[in-house]
Amino acid sequence: MMSAYRAAAVAALAALLAAGPALAEEPIKIGLVLPFSGGPYVPLANEIADSLAMAIADAGGEVDGRKIEVLRADSTHKPDVAQAMAKKLVFEDKVDMLVGPVGSNELTALFNFANQSKTPLLIPNAGDNEATGERCSPWVLRTSFSNDQIVREMGPWMVKHGYKTAALIAFDYAAGHQQMDGFKRGFVKAGGTIVSEQYPPFGPISDFGPYLAKIKEAKPAAVFTFFAGPPATALVKQFSEFGLKDQIKLAGAGWLISPLNLPGEGDAAAGVLGILNYVPTIDTPQNKAFQAEFQAKYHRTASEFAAQGYDTGKLIVAALAAVKGKTADKAALVKALHSVTVQGTRGTLRIDSKTNNIIQDIYIYEGKKEGGKVDLVVLDKIPAVQDPPNGCKL
Amino acid sequence: MDSGFLVLQLLNGLQFAMLLFLLAVGLSVVFGMMNFINLAHGTLYMVGAFVGFTAAARLGSFWAALVAGPAAAAALGAIFYALLLRRMQAAGAMKQVLVTFGLIFVGIDAVRLIWGDYAQTLPAPAPLSGSVHILGQVYPAYRLFIIALGLALALVLYLGLERTRLGAVVRAGVDDRATAAALGLNVERAFFAVFCLGCALAGLAGVVAAPVLEIYPGMDMTVLIPTLIVVVVGGPGRLAGAFVGALLIGMAETFGAVLIPDFASFTIYAVMALVLLFRPRGLLPARHAP
Amino acid sequence: MSGALLQLEQVRASYGSGDVLQGVSLAAAAGRVLSLLGRNGAGKTTVLKTIMGVLAPRAGSIRFAGNDITGAPPHRIARAGLGYVPETRGIFPSLSVLENLTVAARGAAEAGGEAWTLDRVFALFPRLHERRHGGGGRLSGGEQQMLAIGRALLTNPRLLLLDEPTEGLAPIIVDGIEQILRQLKSTGLAILLVEQNLPFALAFADEVAVLGKGQVRWSGTAAEFAAAEAVKHRWLGL
Numbered sequence A: 001m002m003s004a005y006r007a008a009a010v011a012a013l014a015a016l017l018a019a020g021p022a023l024a025e026e027p028i029k030i031g032l033v034l035p036f037s038g039g040p041y042v043p044l045a046n047e048i049a050d051s052l053a054m055a056i057a058d059a060g061g062e063v064d065g066r067k068i069e070v071l072r073a074d075s076t077h078k079p080d081v082a083q084a085m086a087k088k089l090v091f092e093d094k095v096d097m098l099v100g101p102v103g104s105n106e107l108t109a110l111f112n113f114a115n116q117s118k119t120p121l122l123i124p125n126a127g128d129n130e131a132t133g134e135r136c137s138p139w140v141l142r143t144s145f146s147n148d149q150i151v152r153e154m155g156p157w158m159v160k161h162g163y164k165t166a167a168l169i170a171f172d173y174a175a176g177h178q179q180m181d182g183f184k185r186g187f188v189k190a191g192g193t194i195v196s197e198q199y200p201p202f203g204p205i206s207d208f209g210p211y212l213a214k215i216k217e218a219k220p221a222a223v224f225t226f227f228a229g230p231p232a233t234a235l236v237k238q239f240s241e242f243g244l245k246d247q248i249k250l251a252g253a254g255w256l257i258s259p260l261n262l263p264g265e266g267d268a269a270a271g272v273l274g275i276l277n278y279v280p281t282i283d284t285p286q287n288k289a290f291q292a293e294f295q296a297k298y299h300r301t302a303s304e305f306a307a308q309g310y311d312t313g314k315l316i317v318a319a320l321a322a323v324k325g326k327t328a329d330k331a332a333l334v335k336a337l338h339s340v341t342v343q344g345t346r347g348t349l350r351i352d353s354k355t356n357n358i359i360q361d362i363y364i365y366e367g368k369k370e371g372g373k374v375d376l377v378v379l380d381k382i383p384a385v386q387d388p389p390n391g392c393k394l
Numbered sequence B: 001m002d003s004g005f006l007v008l009q010l011l012n013g014l015q016f017a018m019l020l021f022l023l024a025v026g027l028s029v030v031f032g033m034m035n036f037i038n039l040a041h042g043t044l045y046m047v048g049a050f051v052g053f054t055a056a057a058r059l060g061s062f063w064a065a066l067v068a069g070p071a072a073a074a075a076l077g078a079i080f081y082a083l084l085l086r087r088m089q090a091a092g093a094m095k096q097v098l099v100t101f102g103l104i105f106v107g108i109d110a111v112r113l114i115w116g117d118y119a120q121t122l123p124a125p126a127p128l129s130g131s132v133h134i135l136g137q138v139y140p141a142y143r144l145f146i147i148a149l150g151l152a153l154a155l156v157l158y159l160g161l162e163r164t165r166l167g168a169v170v171r172a173g174v175d176d177r178a179t180a181a182a183l184g185l186n187v188e189r190a191f192f193a194v195f196c197l198g199c200a201l202a203g204l205a206g207v208v209a210a211p212v213l214e215i216y217p218g219m220d221m222t223v224l225i226p227t228l229i230v231v232v233v234g235g236p237g238r239l240a241g242a243f244v245g246a247l248l249i250g251m252a253e254t255f256g257a258v259l260i261p262d263f264a265s266f267t268i269y270a271v272m273a274l275v276l277l278f279r280p281r282g283l284l285p286a287r288h289a290p
Numbered sequence C: 001m002s003g004a005l006l007q008l009e010q011v012r013a014s015y016g017s018g019d020v021l022q023g024v025s026l027a028a029a030a031g032r033v034l035s036l037l038g039r040n041g042a043g044k045t046t047v048l049k050t051i052m053g054v055l056a057p058r059a060g061s062i063r064f065a066g067n068d069i070t071g072a073p074p075h076r077i078a079r080a081g082l083g084y085v086p087e088t089r090g091i092f093p094s095l096s097v098l099e100n101l102t103v104a105a106r107g108a109a110e111a112g113g114e115a116w117t118l119d120r121v122f123a124l125f126p127r128l129h130e131r132r133h134g135g136g137g138r139l140s141g142g143e144q145q146m147l148a149i150g151r152a153l154l155t156n157p158r159l160l161l162l163d164e165p166t167e168g169l170a171p172i173i174v175d176g177i178e179q180i181l182r183q184l185k186s187t188g189l190a191i192l193l194v195e196q197n198l199p200f201a202l203a204f205a206d207e208v209a210v211l212g213k214g215q216v217r218w219s220g221t222a223a224e225f226a227a228a229e230a231v232k233h234r235w236l237g238l
């Protein structure tokens, strides 16, 4: 009797133990290191984080019974803080992967930490070519773009559409030069001529008067630029105010006429060309659903940053599903990120195992004035744009 | 260089020079009056811009900004004068530089706390947001407004200083403060008025610059160096010096940026070095009593 | 001497370390000329600066027309009725001659005699009228002195402080200034005159005070002073 009782107790205990881990399973943790306060990218950080959380919630918020938890850490726009936050997330909070940063200023700090600690890092915005080129790491993957990937197809497209001479202008820093070089290579190869190149000092000063006078003097058919945020608004407006718009086509990496900038730019954005990995008006069920959900929640059009955040979340969920929620093996997690293909807001997305950069569609679009305000109209789509290895040996 | 380029650049240079003049005139004249260099002068420029931004947002008018920005800068200047400047006038130059340099960072952090870390924009008022044809070129109307405002204010300041009693009291005080006071002139009050006016002009520069440049915490740092150079090049202490210095530096910066882009960041320093080589006390130094 | 217009009692003042004035007591009466004499560096200019508040006294009291003006700011002291002609003349070079005269001009505090006006000053100094539109910095030494006196008169003072008005001037100009001062005295204006030029000082002084080593060592009427050979020898080196 005693032994029967004992056996039953042991059996019950065993059952409890077996069920226990499933019931009390640790959540999967994703650590976001973004500049939530400080610096010019605060709105971008919020767009990315909010949309990423939205994508995870849309997928049910869990994988194979494990809840997905998103931890936000504020890098305050400082590389050393970014690194300290990443360390804390990985060693104290035990996150399974990191997401960050917004700007290239914090990229090296996060990149090095992820590489050394062998933590998967997903870059949701910064476009430095080398991060998925010469300096690539098996642990650092990019869900956004490389600078070159954004602009590479624009040169030939513009020559084909009759713009045979161009002036370039971008801030004097790595991304500025990478974007201009990427455009220039394709443009010159297709038979175009660069008549003027200007690289004003990187900074918040956005008086383009002197540079516009120089461009006017060079009389190009088009101007190709790379600016984002308030300087982009300033350039678009001043380009029009100085009367250049009537003679010269303004084109640029698409942030120039981002939905975040359009309200400030007003009519000046009409006729401006952009090339980017996302336009809010992409006509797919996935994008329409995303825009509808974002609009309902935040009462504005989701920007390319929000789209990148959402797609990053979608890729994460797909990879987690592929490993059935088992995140202990980080190499397997990276492998899963390489293996999945998702239909994101911006089309079919896949991470290239040769470079760790995303393979995505690139859109060429134009500001068109319709019913009192300027909308972005897609002119062309270049499907599945993939970076060459560029020195990356994975 | 084609003539269109030259016309555009002269206008751009003139426009930048007028902003520099509004900033430098207070700094220079205060230095002449009180032998005091207020490195935090740029803070008033920033505060003027931010207060102007808020006023424009609340009242829906750029013209409200044009009043509120300078008023706030003048009020802040008055507080600064009462709390610090009066006590620090006798202190050595080193102490003044350290304290006012520290204030720059206090100012930036305070603005961050109040307005956040975002860059803000203040659009030009509707009647000035378009372009006009001038000398065969299309030019932004708002920039012409800056030029006109700067020239008009320079003239008003000149007449105020040369033709009014307050102006005469200020000049007398700058020439020989002790004698002016011993003749019954309330030099301190006159200087206080001029100090506040200088602060208001810095605040005005902040509002006026906002539609062309951006408003952000730290915007004062980008104008501090050019402003100091204007003061040094023009010769501290005089209105005409600030005006001529602003013209020279405004043009040097504007043309340097595109004609010698590789050396653009050095252009104004080179101009300053050259001027000081031949005129160690600046182009139009103050005439002090022996 | 309780009826004195200006009264200093035990005034101490310094430019840093060491008191230049070590307890100066002095009185000037309304309508009279007091000559303050003393060797180079005796502290005569310092006395005037301290009266005007340009230099704050460290101790003692200064009363003017019955009011305590010790430690008051200079512009208040001046407005109480003190006209100051500094040793350096203090012409404002950025102001025209006319502006130099008018910048500090004030009406008479109380109508004691005829008020000084621009016309009266020009009548006194026709030379200033000729040069009225010129810059204050372009005047000769004599003209500067005239301007400094005219400027002080236009504040309509009850007491005029003159610090060595003849210093560095040609004899003919000194004569002119002497004439002017006689005229001023005859209007009943009280004058405190600091002078090194003894004959000039004594020409119209009513009282004399002798400053030596930071204190007033002797005071008396001009007639008494004329006979005080020991004082002249001991404190003026004559």
Ligand SMILES: Nc1ncnc2c1ncn2[C@@H]1O[C@H](COP(=O)(O)OP(=O)(O)OP(=O)(O)O)[C@@H](O)[C@H]1O
Binding pocket: C015, C020, C038, C039, C040, C041, C042, C043, C044, C045, C046, C047, C087, C196
């Ligand atoms: N600004 C000053 N700083 C320091 N010491 C001073 C200053 N002015 C005067 N002194 C000193 O104070 C003392 C008195 O000077 P003060 O000018 O009053 O003499 P003074 O009697 O007017 O001489 P003088 O006849 O040469 O004009 C002198 O020893 C002088 O060196």
Ligand SMILES: [Mg+2]
Binding pocket: C044, C045, C046, C087
């Ligand atoms: Mg003396």
